[in-house]
Amino acid sequence: MNFLEFMQQMVNGFSLGSMYALIAIGYTMVYGVLRLINFAHGDIMMVGAFLGYFGMAVLGLPFVAAVFLAVVGSSLLGMLTDKVAYKPLRDAPKISLLITAIGISFFLENIFNVLFGGTPRPFPVPEYMEHIINISGLIFSVASLMVPIVTLLLLTIILWVLYKTKYGMAIRALAFDVNTVNLMGIDANRIIMLVFGMGSGLAAVGGIFWAVNYPSVEPMMGVLIGLKAFAAAVVGGIGSVGGAVIGGFIIGFTEVVVVAFLPEYGGYKDAFAFVLLILVLLFKPTGILGINFDKSRF
Amino acid sequence: MRKLSILATSVALLVSVSVAKEIKVGAVMPMSGPLAAYGQTTYDGIVLAQKLQPTLKNGDTVKLVLVDNKGDKVETATSTTRLISSDKVTAILGALTSTNTAQVIAIADKKQIPVIAPAATNDKLTMRRSFANRVCFADSFQGKVVANYALKDLGLKTAVVIVDQAQVYSLGLSKAFKKAFEKGGGKVIKKLKITSGDKDFKAIVSQIKTMNPDFIFLPLYHPEASMIARQSKQIGLNKPMFSGDGVANQTFIDLGGKAVEGYMFTDFFDYSAPPTQKSKDFIAAYSKETGKNELNSFTALGADTYFLLVDAMNRCSDPSDSICVNKEIKASKGFEGVSGIINMDKTGNATRSAVIKVITNGKAIYKTTVNP
Numbered sequence: 001m002n003f004l005e006f007m008q009q010m011v012n013g014f015s016l017g018s019m020y021a022l023i024a025i026g027y028t029m030v031y032g033v034l035r036l037i038n039f040a041h042g043d044i045m046m047v048g049a050f051l052g053y054f055g056m057a058v059l060g061l062p063f064v065a066a067v068f069l070a071v072v073g074s075s076l077l078g079m080l081t082d083k084v085a086y087k088p089l090r091d092a093p094k095i096s097l098l099i100t101a102i103g104i105s106f107f108l109e110n111i112f113n114v115l116f117g118g119t120p121r122p123f124p125v126p127e128y129m130e131h132i133i134n135i136s137g138l139i140f141s142v143a144s145l146m147v148p149i150v151t152l153l154l155l156t157i158i159l160w161v162l163y164k165t166k167y168g169m170a171i172r173a174l175a176f177d178v179n180t181v182n183l184m185g186i187d188a189n190r191i192i193m194l195v196f197g198m199g200s201g202l203a204a205v206g207g208i209f210w211a212v213n214y215p216s217v218e219p220m221m222g223v224l225i226g227l228k229a230f231a232a233a234v235v236g237g238i239g240s241v242g243g244a245v246i247g248g249f250i251i252g253f254t255e256v257v258v259v260a261f262l263p264e265y266g267g268y269k270d271a272f273a274f275v276l277l278i279l280v281l282l283f284k285p286t287g288i289l290g291i292n293f294d295k296s297r298f
Numbered sequence: 299m300r301k302l303s304i305l306a307t308s309v310a311l312l313v314s315v316s317v318a319k320e321i322k323v324g325a326v327m328p329m330s331g332p333l334a335a336y337g338q339t340t341y342d343g344i345v346l347a348q349k350l351q352p353t354l355k356n357g358d359t360v361k362l363v364l365v366d367n368k369g370d371k372v373e374t375a376t377s378t379t380r381l382i383s384s385d386k387v388t389a390i391l392g393a394l395t396s397t398n399t400a401q402v403i404a405i406a407d408k409k410q411i412p413v414i415a416p417a418a419t420n421d422k423l424t425m426r427r428s429f430a431n432r433v434c435f436a437d438s439f440q441g442k443v444v445a446n447y448a449l450k451d452l453g454l455k456t457a458v459v460i461v462d463q464a465q466v467y468s469l470g471l472s473k474a475f476k477k478a479f480e481k482g483g484g485k486v487i488k489k490l491k492i493t494s495g496d497k498d499f500k501a502i503v504s505q506i507k508t509m510n511p512d513f514i515f516l517p518l519y520h521p522e523a524s525m526i527a528r529q530s531k532q533i534g535l536n537k538p539m540f541s542g543d544g545v546a547n548q549t550f551i552d553l554g555g556k557a558v559e560g561y562m563f564t565d566f567f568d569y570s571a572p573p574t575q576k577s578k579d580f581i582a583a584y585s586k587e588t589g590k591n592e593l594n595s596f597t598a599l600g601a602d603t604y605f606l607l608v609d610a611m612n613r614c615s616d617p618s619d620s621i622c623v624n625k626e627i628k629a630s631k632g633f634e635g636v637s638g639i640i641n642m643d644k645t646g647n648a649t650r651s652a653v654i655k656v657i658t659n660g661k662a663i664y665k666t667t668v669n670p
Contacts, residue, residue: 002508005504008504008533009501009504012498012500013501113330118331118333118334119334119335119549120553122555139532213498214498214525215555216521216525223495224495256500260501264491266491266502267491
């Protein structure tokens with residue numbers, strides 16, 4: 001392997017890693033507050049991608065407007081699922097919530113399958129996103145360059161909301177103790193709903209950028225990505241937004257490195273990524289940036 | 299007394315012969331779910347064929363019983379059992395993919411009900427199953443067609459193969475291709491493995507670029523193949539690409555966009571080069587029915603499962619005798635089908651021609667026919 005190919009593979013790893021990171025930050029946000037592994041996250045991502053698809057292919061909206069539509073639509077869907085499925089279970093054991101999340105996940109997959117069929121649809125990628133940049137032999141598309149930028153941007157926004165706004169303070173307080181938050185006169189249910197809205201909005205952005213990079217949308221698209229993003233969030237330390245980004249890069253690079261350096265085992269790249277996950281957790285049970293949840297979060 | 303009873307039986311026989319029966323034929327197809335698009339196109343062919351030839355030679359009518367397997371293995375098994383035990387079908391047409399068809403065959407074989415598969419190409423499907431039949435070619439033939447065409451007609455000597463290790467279809471086809479390609483003097487530089495569901499292939503295509511093969515063989519289904527084509531073009535890998543029938547559908551072209559221009563694949567049939575008189579008649583009937591001329595190869599294969607079955611039933615004295623029907627299906631020689639001339643053998647496999655198509659200006663254009 002020559003230097004150019006090595007660098008190209010690193011670029012590939014970077015673009016895949018930032019994709020996982022983008023989806024993982026939504027996962028980790030919801031967990032940080034509710035300690036709920038929202039298994040429906042990948043499917044809300046799928047809904048976001050579908051909304052983007054309808055916005056562009058059916059309504060003929062420009063890309064930015066389609067992203068806006070997807071974010072708003074998915075946020076509303078996230079809040080609705082909270083209201084319908086999670087809120088009645090606030091006092092139930094955590095495991096019931098987890099099962100409900102799996103139920104929501106199956107529900108979304110199947111309802112989209114019934115309504116729109118399982119045949120993948122081509123996502124109408126805007127022309128400028130497909131533009132190829134070639135820097136002395138290193139090749140990447142504008143779309144794959146956009147992903148890390150968007151990830152960093154969203155990361156900054158989330159950290160800003162969490163640490164600089166009143167709502168952020170309420171969210172952080174909620175992560176500590178729900179009862180105390182209620183005693184302080186904050187409507188905990190409203191804050192939880194807000195968290196779901198934000199998390200789902202992030203999922204929608206992730207879904208759209210996934211569809212821009214890999215232009216096909218279908219009802220089952222969120223399953224595998226959701227699982228990988230979940231793994232990324234766990235490796236990074238679930239509940240830590242920065243950790244999710246690091247975790248995403250680790251999983252992305254592992255996959256590319258396995259394919260590039262051990263081509264015979266390329267088909268087992270998922271296995272390698274998950275073995276790494278187990279190793280990290282063996283030595284650092286809370287993940288790389290994970291903190292003991294009894295002390296603090298975010 | 300004895301005379302009387304003989305008379306009674308012969309009268310009964312006479313009555314039973316003269317009164318036309320209704321013979322039930324089951325169809326197991328993915329009408330919903332991820333494979334719905336293909337299931338529906340294939341079933342369209344079966345339905346139109348039944349409409350064109352609803353009765354047998356002896357006056358019996360054929361009734362189709364459709365069950366939707368939703369593209370799912372377990373669903374396939376339960377619906378097959380239902381068709382045999384409660385609907386009492388004489389034969390089953392379907393299912394679409396090799397994986398699901400294997401389920402149908404496993405159950406029907408025990409109950410001695412003949413199955414005719416429209417498009418399941420996996421080699422192992424008909425092995426040790428005496429009631430399994432198909433009207434499509436098998437992967438070993440398809441692999442040979444690609445290998446010979448690449449070597450002789452295109453002069454391509456080295457290849458990289460991308461195989462989907464989660465699909466029986468892909469594993470079988472890649473093996474058949476490699477065998478035929480190396481026998482003909484070609485060289486497979488490397489076999490790279492992927493898993494269905496993957497979307498990011500940048501690491502793989504970057505590698506192929508440095509290997510610099512003459513062409514890339516992708517025995518995959520359309521979701522993966524289209525993404526690989528797109529990402530190859532992105533990094534400037536412009537080698538010829540070749541696939542089997544797994545990409546023979548419009549969705550592949552929609553997903554691949556400009557990146558699949560020049561992409562070649564094998565298929566069973568092309569409406570622009572109708573191989574038989576029956577194809578011409580069927581295309582005419584199809585365009586009368588739907589207003590379209592573009593008869594999909596799955597529709598043609600669906601129709602052929604029905605026509606082949608009816609043809610076999612006509613040669614049996616009792617068309618509802620599934621053992622005789624099975625025997626006659628396998629005895630069909632030189633059968634003029636919609637998708638071409640089909641010769642069945644005693645293993646239930648069809649010897650038939652393949653066509654090669656090239657994607658040009660967003661359309662799959664007929665290139666040539668390869669005879670066995």
